[in-house]
Amino acid sequence: MLKKITNSGCTCLHVLTPRKALYYIWEEVVELAEEPSMEELSDVAFAFGRFLGALTGRLYIRVPLDRRSLRKMAKRAYETGCIRSLRHRPMGTCFEKENT
Numbered sequence: 001m002l003k004k005i006t007n008s009g010c011t012c013l014h015v016l017t018p019r020k021a022l023y024y025i026w027e028e029v030v031e032l033a034e035e036p037s038m039e040e041l042s043d044v045a046f047a048f049g050r051f052l053g054a055l056t057g058r059l060y061i062r063v064p065l066d067r068r069s070l071r072k073m074a075k076r077a078y079e080t081g082c083i084r085s086l087r088h089r090p091m092g093t094c095f096e097k098e099n100t
Contacts, residue, residue: 010082013073015059021051042068 016024025047032040046069052061073083 010077012083013059015057016050016054018051018054021054025051039068042066
């Protein structure tokens with residue numbers, strides 16, 4: 001599934017620094033606290049996998065409960081060319097492509 005996402009042309013998914021990965025975990029934990037759901041829990045799990053990836057110099061390491069988040073991103077990448085939700089793409093296009 002990750003291969004489908006990385007082949008979409010979206011550059012939003014890249015190797016993070018551990019500090020940035022911790023920030024993403026925090027953001028997802030806040031969203032989970034505001035709106036408890038399996039979807040948000042999956043997003044926290046995915047963020048933790050990004051943190052593990054950051055510690056090892058990899059894009060991502062699979063962790064339990066991340067499947068829902070991976071499916072959601074694969075669907076977005078297929079439909080829009082970007083893994084991010086519209087809420088996180090204020091210009092309507094891939095955030096990373098806008099800022100390069």
